[in-house]
Amino acid sequence: MLEEGRITYKQLILLIFLSRIIVTINYLPALNEPPLNQDVWLSELLFFPLQLLLALPVYILWKRFPNQTIIQYSQIIAGKLGKLAGVLIIWYFLHSTAISLAQFSLFLTSAVMSETPILFFALTLVLVCAYATRKGLEVISRLSELFAPLIIITFISVTFLLAKDMNLKTLTPILEKGVLPVFNGSLIYSARSVEVLGLAMLLPYLNNRQKVKRVFILSFGLISLFFVLITIPVLTVFGVTEARRLTFPDYSVIQLVNVGDFLERIESVHMAIWILGTFIKVTFLYYLTVLGLSQLLNLKDYRPLILPTGTILIPLSLLIAPSLVELEAFTSYKIFVWYSFFFILLIPSLLVLTAIIRKKG
């Protein structure tokens, strides 16, 4: 077997959780998406059931092929076409890695160290990620297990520290535009979850088969709650109109923390968290890319692929997003959602249908 390591369901939950939430602590695209008003947090709560629904094909596929990843069983189900599906999925992983990398370095160049070239951040992060990827799945999941509590505790305490600046009235009126925009919003958020395919890749490496349902429910539930935890301070401190103008809403809100004139300027902590979290996300997707690729090519070891993939990743991330404007244009919901749905919903659903029709698995 390509990957000998086994992970616990807790580690998998935290890995999925960290990978999904980390972008929102800086970019928070939800503010500029339907419902476009103070009901964002309702969409974020509704995200949970919708995401579960969207992940259903992956769950069904896992039931049929509990020991294989999506790259492997797609070939069993659909033969040559399945191989094509594998290629597409790997491309999607690679593309998501590059997007995360771009998001990472663009935040650092624009918000923290404006004189440092983007290439420096991309290069150094990919080097560290390559090192972690080389160490394998067990190490990646243990890292997420170590970093997740740090991140959760930080954001809960930030929410408490900001409590005096919050104005809960900004959350009213609730359901101003009705239910449909709220629903649309949650659909968009769930479309952004490349982690659904991540589950399709990693469920075979779970050490306890009984806990798969729990992995789905707890990870998506946690993500949904954390979205709310991030959004509420932004919404209640700035109000939705002002918050939408900010490039990095959560970063801006953390800059406002000031307790007794000594606990202030804690955005350095935010930045450290951002590096920790994005490291996990990039490593996770990077790992999925090389693992998928080596399974597609029937290699015995994925390690030789790490550095070549890394050398593709860096120029790719610079290519797709030379600046924040271009990054936001591509990742905005009008384009990205359809692009993403193709991979995380359409391909697994087609695989399920084919599997049922051809009675595979």
Added chain:
Amino acid sequence: MPIKKLVDGLNKRKYRSRRQQQSANDPGLNRTNSPNGSLLDSQPDVQDTSQANSDSLTGDLVKDLHTVQSIFEESSDLITREFKIGATESIKAFIVMLNGLIDVKAVNADLIKPLMFLEHDINKNNVLAVIKGNALSVAMVKEGHSFAEVTDSILSGDTVLFIEDSEIALIASLRGGERRSVEESKTESIVRGPREGFVENLSTNMALLRRKMKNPALKFSELQIGSQTKTTVCVAYLKGIANEKVVEEIKNRLKRIDTDSILESGYIEAFIEDGPLSLFPTVGNAEKPDIVSAKLLEGRVAILVDGTPFVLTVPYLFIEAFQNAEDYYTRPYYATFIRWLRWLAFFLTTLTPALYVAITTFHQEFLPPALLVSIAAAEEGTPFPAMVEALLMQTIYEILREAGLRLPRPVGQAVSIVGVLVIGDAAISSGLVGAPMVVVTALTAISSFVVPSLTDVSTIVRFILILLAGFSGLYGVVLGFIAFMTHQISLRSLGVPYMSPLAPSTFSDLKDVVIRAPLWAMLTRPRVIGGGNPNRRKPNLRPTPPDEQKGES
């Protein structure tokens, strides 16, 4: 006969480097080597003699004496004493021993005297039985059949009795000589708890452990390592509590060691550790019997090495550096507090200079205004950038520390005075470094002593992080932190993940990591060690006041 086994083992594994070394040293000898070549390959004269006599004793006293003397040629500490056994009918005999390794009084009183004045009918057939049964008032006596065995015993400090016409020599263990007595440990000083520390002598150390645990399940399994030093190494574990696989693995790793010398347990550590190139130690050491006993009781395995008071314990986890014997002897609240303080101190000592450099160089906006102003004022006139300043101060501090450690005590004081004046005062007043940097250096230095077993690690980590901070600010520090974490998480010590029970997390083991739970609440041994018997004590041991109604009697 450990040496026999070792010789066989050594011959089975011929390492290339060893062979090369051998042939480079004495090519002629190498060709004539026979099965027990590796044992004696460094002593060509011994080699020849033992070959000629086919290694077994002859019973011819003149021949045997000659053989022994030629084995110990040019060893002026060899003592041979010829005498006659029995007051009436006498049989010739001689004893051989090494000066300084024996207890002279005991040899005189318990060996020579009873033999000389033996009033028993002896003849050549019953001499061995009579001597063992009626004459030798020595507890440890065994028989030696070959010169290799006898030589080994003499070198270990035993006294060997050769008897005329007997092909068996008697080996009496009357070891003595100058030794350090059991004293208070210098490296692990405590306020409350047993003070005795291990000494250099292996049997004393074993006795110290045995005194803590009066239990036959405490096993000591010995072997000899080192072709030149033949150091006795002893694996200690509690049968039924230690993980059998770990014990086997350690024994295998020890048997694999083929080296010329073991002078300290650090030598053993270098040959058996899992991350040989890692910055972090994956083998622990302790100098006190109570600590080693506690580790054995948790299911770990100890390795005692003759000639050093430092006992190795494996598997060794990162969190063990933050546990201290005294934590368990004091009450839980303060112990927990101190434990948190150790974590804080560790992060301070590794991160403070790096964070200071990063923030003052790259991220001044992260500082609260008041602090920013005072730091800026202090650093204004200094000629070096913060990174250079930090590296300079850290290097000077490390030099002072090393000088203070190695110098004789009276000179050491001079060093500290120079250090205080030069670093503390003159450097600031002459405007070479800023005052905040001195504060940071002092904080770093003090904090590094709170977690003594990681002092060397934290020094290196600190320097690396300062460099990263100077080149890429906070980003570099965090990335460096991530890289170290990735490395640490991927480490294993005898199959146990180095960072457990933090990652992979084992909730029940956190009772002795995040907090120090009361002893009655710590019901299980650490799960990650994976021993056979997880339960430590009965539940419901929490003391409660006697029932008020019943308590009247």
